[in-house]
Structure formats: C-alpha cells, structure tokens
Amino acid sequence: MQLGRVVGCVWATVKNANLEGYRLLLVQPLAADLRDTGKRLVCTDWTGAGAGEMIYWVRGREASIAFLPGQPASDATIVGIVDSVHRAANKPAKPARQPAERH
Amino acid sequence: MLIARVIGELVATYKHPSHEGCKILLVQPLNLDGSNRGDAVVALDAVDAGVGDQVLVTTEGFSAMTAVGRTQSPIDMAVIGFIDHVELVPGVS
Numbered sequence: 001m002q003l004g005r006v007v008g009c010v011w012a013t014v015k016n017a018n019l020e021g022y023r024l025l026l027v028q029p030l031a032a033d034l035r036d037t038g039k040r041l042v043c044t045d046w047t048g049a050g051a052g053e054m055i056y057w058v059r060g061r062e063a064s065i066a067f068l069p070g071q072p073a074s075d076a077t078i079v080g081i082v083d084s085v086h087r088a089a090n091k092p093a094k095p096a097r098q099p100a101e102r103h
Numbered sequence: 104m105l106i107a108r109v110i111g112e113l114v115a116t117y118k119h120p121s122h123e124g125c126k127i128l129l130v131q132p133l134n135l136d137g138s139n140r141g142d143a144v145v146a147l148d149a150v151d152a153g154v155g156d157q158v159l160v161t162t163e164g165f166s167a168m169t170a171v172g173r174t175q176s177p178i179d180m181a182v183i184g185f186i187d188h189v190e191l192v193p194g195v196s
Contacts, residue, residue, distance in 0.1 A: 001145035001180050003113075003129070032110055032129055032143035046177070047117055056113065056127070056145045058177045062164040066119055066177035079177045080118030085129060087111035088154045 001058045003030040003082065006049050010042050022072050025049065027057060032087065044074040047081050054082040105132045105160045106186055109152050110143060121176030128152060128182055130160055135189065146180035147171050159184035 008026035012019070023045040031037040034054070046066045049055050055078045058066070063077035111129035115122075126148035132140040144160075149170040152158050160182055161167050167181035168174050 001147075001178070002142070003145055029142070032131060037142050046119060056115065056118075058179045060164055060179050062168075062177045062179045065164075065175055068175060077177060080113075080115040080122060080127070083114045083116050085111055085113055086154075087129070 001056050001079070003032075003034070003085070004028060004043075004055050004057050004078075005030055005036075006051050006053050006055060006078075007040060008051065016073050018070075019044075019072050019074070022067070022070075022074070023048075025078060027055070027076070027078065030054070032085075034085065041076055043076040043078050044072055045078045047078050049078055049081050054085075056080050056082055104183070105140075105162060106135070106189065107132045107144075107146075107158055107160045107182075109154050109156045109158055109182070111154060113145060119177055121173045121178070122147065125171060126151075130158065130180075130182065132160070133157075135191070144180055146182050147178050149181045149183050150185060152182045152185065157186045158182045159186055 004027040007028045010024035027043045029038045057078045063074045107130040113127040131143045134140045167178045170181045170183045
C-alpha cells in the first residue's frame with residue numbers, strides 16, 4: 001500500500017462491463033515527507049474520497065478484493081482516507097487539504 | 104520480503120472495514136547498508152511494531168492477508184517480523 005493524494009477524476013463512458021458503477025480517480029503517489037513522488041495513476045475508489053484528500057491505496061490483485069462480492073477489473077484501489085501521518089522526527093504532518101470537492 | 108524501518112503511523116478514520124483494529128504503519132524499505140531503498144510504503148501491522156523498529160515486510164497480498172489474519176481483504180503489505188540482526192557471510196556475498 002502507498003500514500004497518495006487525489007488530484008482528479010477520470011470519466012470513461014465505454015469500459016469493461018464489470019467496471020460499471022465504480023469511481024475512477026487520479027492519484028498522485030506521495031513519499032513519507034508527503035511530497036509528490038512517481039507518476040500519477042488511475043485508481044478505483046472504495047472510500048468516496050474527494051479532490052485534495054490524502055489517501056492510501058492498494059495495488060495488484062488485492063485491489064479488486066476491496067469490492068467483494070463485486071470483482072472490478074482493477075489493479076489499484078483507494079481503501080482509506082488518511083487524516084494525519086505521525087512521523088518519528090517531525091511533528092504530526094497534516095495533509096495538504098484543499099476545499100473538498102466531491103464528485 | 105523487505106527489510107524496512109518503521110518511520111510513522113497513519114491515522115485513517117474512514118477505511119476499509121477489514122483494516123479496522125490494525126495499526127497502519129509507514130515503513131521505509133532499507134538497503135543492507137541501512138540507506139533508504141525507494142519510497143516509504145504503507146503496511147498493516149501483524150506483530151505490534153512501533154516507530155523506529157527494524158522489521159520484515161511482506162509485499163505480496165496472500166501472505167500479508169494471512170499474517171494479519173484477514174483473508175479476502177485488500178491488503179498488499181504487512182509487517183510480519185522484527186529484525187534483530189542481519190549477517191552477511193564473508194566471501195559469499
């Protein structure tokens with residue numbers, strides 16, 4: 001699992017039938033210091049997270065297990081909304097929260 | 104499996120129900136010389152590890168799920184052991 005921040009939404013009107021009804025969000029992976037790292041990716045969303053929220057996401061086969069008994073063809077899923085990260089050396093880091101814009 | 108150090112804890116109020124009651128740890132994978140190996144990852148805790156501990160992290164779903172004791176749940180990484188000592192055999196590595 002990895003930290004990330006929701007940076008956008010993806011619409012796909014034509015897609016595999018077992019992806020119907022699932023939200024697709026664009027996620028920017030984050031490093032431990034909450035800076036952007038790596039490339040953005042599309043995740044299915046279990047949580048209902050909004051733009052700007054810090055989340056954690058799971059990759060691989062386990063991504064579709066979150067939706068059981070549904071089995072979307074997904075290899076990355078947001079499974080939790082992160083309120084805060086407590087690190088050893090630093091004060092608790094707050095996520096860079098933008099005005100919640102729920103889609 | 105990876106050698107890693109626990110560097111933090113996440114607080115997540117809204118998460119998948121199968122993650123309830125488990126500590127969610129931020130762990131930094133390490134090289135053998137102790138330097139950072141890539142970016143930190145998020146792992147569920149199966150051994151009651153805390154910040155600063157050097158731990159063993161599994162990065163595969165089935166072993167992570169069984170270690171945490173929750174099969175059929177979206178978990179792909181778990182802390183499954185404490186590392187006391189790593190010994191490299193001289194002349195082999």
